[in-house]
Every structure is written in structure tokens, then in C-alpha cells.
Amino acid sequence: MANSNLTNAKKAKNDEFYTQYRDIEKEIEAYLEYDENAFRDKTVYCNCDDPYESNFFSYFVLNFSKLGLKRLITTSYKPSPIANTQLGLFGDDKTIKPMKGRPKITANKFIINEVGDVNNDGEFNLKDIALQLKENKHNEWEPLNGDGDFRSDECVELLKQSDIVVTNPPFSLFREYIKQLFEYNKKFVIIGNMNAITYKEVFPKIKENKMWLGVTNFNTGMYFQVPDDFIYADTYKFEKEQDGKKVNRVPGVCWFTNIDHGRRHQPLPLMNMADNIKFSKKIKANENSYQKYDNYDAIEVPYTIAIPSDYKGVMGVPISFLDKYSPEQFDIVGMAQRSCHDELPDTKKYSDYVQMKSNGSIEGSNGRKIDEAPIVKGRIEGKTYYADDNGHEVTSLYMRIFIKHKGK
Secondary structure (H helix, E strand, C coil), rough: CCCHHHHHHHHCCCCCCECCCHHHHHHHHHHHCCCCCCCCCCCCEECCCCCCCCCHHHHHCCCHHHHHCEEEEEECEEEEEEECCCCCCCCCCCCCCCCCCCCCCCCEEEEECCCCCCCCCCCCHHHHHHHHHHHCCCCEEEEECCCCCCHHHHHHHHHHCCCEEHHHHHHHHHHHHHHHHCCCCCCHHHEEEEEHHCCCCHHHHCCCCCCCCCCCHHHHHHECCCCCCCCCCCCCCCCCCCCCCCEEEEEEEEEEECCCCHHHHHCCCCCCHHHHHHHHHHHHHHCCCCCEECCCEEEEEECCHHHHCCCCCCCCEEEHHHHHHCCCEEEEEECCCCCCCCCCCCCCCCCCCCCCCCCHHHHHHHEEHHCCCCCEEECCCCCEEEEEECCCCCECCCCCEEECCCCC
16 A cells, blocks of 8 residues: 555655654654663764755754764755755744855755754754854855765765764665665664665674664554645555644654664563464464474474474574564574575475466476575465475465574
8 A cells, every 4th residue: 555655656756755753753762761872972964864854854953962962964865846945944934034045956965063042032943053054153054066875975975974874765775875884884773674674785784783673663664744745545544644744654664773772672572382372363373383494494483473482493483573683582593585594504495396376277487486485385375386296385485584592
């Protein structure tokens, strides 16, 4: 449903999606609960955020003193047709005249070194920042020379000056983006699609405990602010407004970070295998539960909550497990993806198998396409499966992460 919204939005050229202030605040506050000095004396860089449009800029500039920031840097990339207008940095105060020579619709750079109640109205808000920028007092505001691509030389130079990167980068460039963050040894809190977990540039870092998921549970999806003329798909059934703003729910979106937080150290409450089999309706209904894979020395655990507390071997779990993962409770052994399971090698190939339709007719694809996927013996009703000349039948499951209990 949400995917239809995204597709329709792109076709209609109204695909401007903005991370909500409330979601940024909720995520960052959780790091402060764990370590109140997590951002103190740090330079935060939001390198995919037009200051006029971005709630990232609004959050960090309005909480500049609370967080104890040293500096805030914000850059944008080829702003949209509504750039410099969406969130109204200059507010509704008609006495504040737009700065002559205000940056046109191009990539901008804002550097905030100091904040305060400039207009002496008794409160600090975006109007004060606007005045500081207008008068160029201790802060910088100017167009970038280039298009603001995070890979450009001028943006890389700004990256080098930063300590923590916080933003919603382009999902299509997520591999390059995360690679750059590690290349320059940066701390980060960024938004991405949950499927990025399976990327070869990402999963090894998760396995090595060099990055992990953020605090916000991604199973509920995130709501992004959309333009007033945004057109929903006919099948859309979720909320369309929050805090008086038009929103669209995007499923499978999560935060990736390498800054510690409390949730990742909370152990997952579990039952033993016998009790799961006895009491869990889901386990009873899923005939593959706890079955050993056809090509890995591990068992299938289809639901994170059904991880047996007493099993000492390797288990295959959905990638959504990472939302509950505690490094004190589990070791990550690998993932059923090529080059991601050296510690648990696959034991069988399927080049002599042929893909079959659920009705038993031959579909024709060679079984090599499922090599290294998590495979169980037999058919699953309604799914395509694979068979060899001897009548052996197997079915490929969704991506699985291989884990085992710590110390077992």
C-alpha cells in the first residue's frame, strides 16, 4: 500500500517526503537518556537537508544549547521546486525582510556556531536564527559552489570537520553513503530501508558490532510529512494526518547508528522450545518451525519471539530480529547471503534442481538461483519450490540471519 503511494508520488512529481520533527526528537532523546553527553562539544553534520525544508536542521538548531553542540552544519542537494519555502525558516514575522541576495533554488550551506535570543523577545526560536544569519553574526549562510552531492569535494571537507552525521540520505545511494561514513570514521544516526540490513556494505558492520539499529521500532513504519497536494493510493488505510500535518506511512524504515543506546542492551524475554511448541499458535501453524535447514547446520525460527531459550546451536531468524538484538544475549554468526556466512558454510548446492510452480508444473529456472538461501525440505502451500530428477523437493525461505545464544 505504502509502496503504491511512493510510486504514485513519483509519477505525479509530488514525492517530497520530510522526516517529522517528532520522530527525530524521539530518536535523539533516547541516546541522551543513555548518555546525556552523547552530543556535547560535537559538530553535527546534516548533509542531505535543505535548512528551509529540513526538520533535522530545526531540531538541532533549536536544541543546540541543550545538546551542548559545538557546531551544526547543514547542506542540501539540488533542492526541490519548493526549496527555501517548505518550513519557513523566516517564520510569519513580516517585519523580517528576506535577505537581499537570498540563495536561489540551489544547494545551500548553513553553519551554526552560536544561538540565542537575538531579538530579545524572551524566547529562542527560528526567528532568532534567521536574524543571526541575516546579520552574519557568528554563523554562516551561503550557496555551495556545486550541487551539494555528499560525495563532492566541498561536502567531504565539511564531513571531515564533523563528529556526528544525522540525516535521511537517499535510499538509492545508501551503500555509498554508509561506506563514506566508515571511511572517515564518523559517528552517525541515519534513516534507511530495513532491507539495507542485507547489503554487503552493511551486514558485516552489524555482525562486527560496529553499527546497529536505532531505538525506534521499524515494524510500525514511519510517517513522513508530504505536500498538501499529495495523492494517496486508493488502497491506503493508515493515518493521513498527524499534528495537523498531512503524512504518509512508509513501512520497513529504520534508523541505523553506531551511537550506543539503552534499548539494544535489553534482553529479549524467551520461552524454551517445549513451551513454544505447546503454547505458541504461530509455531503450531508453521510446519517449518525448528526444522533443520537442508543446506545449513542450523534450525529455522520463523518468529523472533519464538527463539528457544534452551537451544544451544545456530538458529536462522528473520532480519526483523535485529530490532530486538542485544549483543550481551546473542552472537551473530552470519546471514544467508553470499559471502556473509563464512562461520556457517552452506553444505549443499542446487544446480541440479528446477523451479516448479505451486501447482506442480515446471517453471524452468535453474536451482542455482537459490544457492546459499535458507532452504527447507518439502513444499510450502502456495509457494514455488524446487525439485530434482529424484523427486527431492525443497523451498527457499526469506532472508535469515544466523544467531546463537551467547556462551552456548
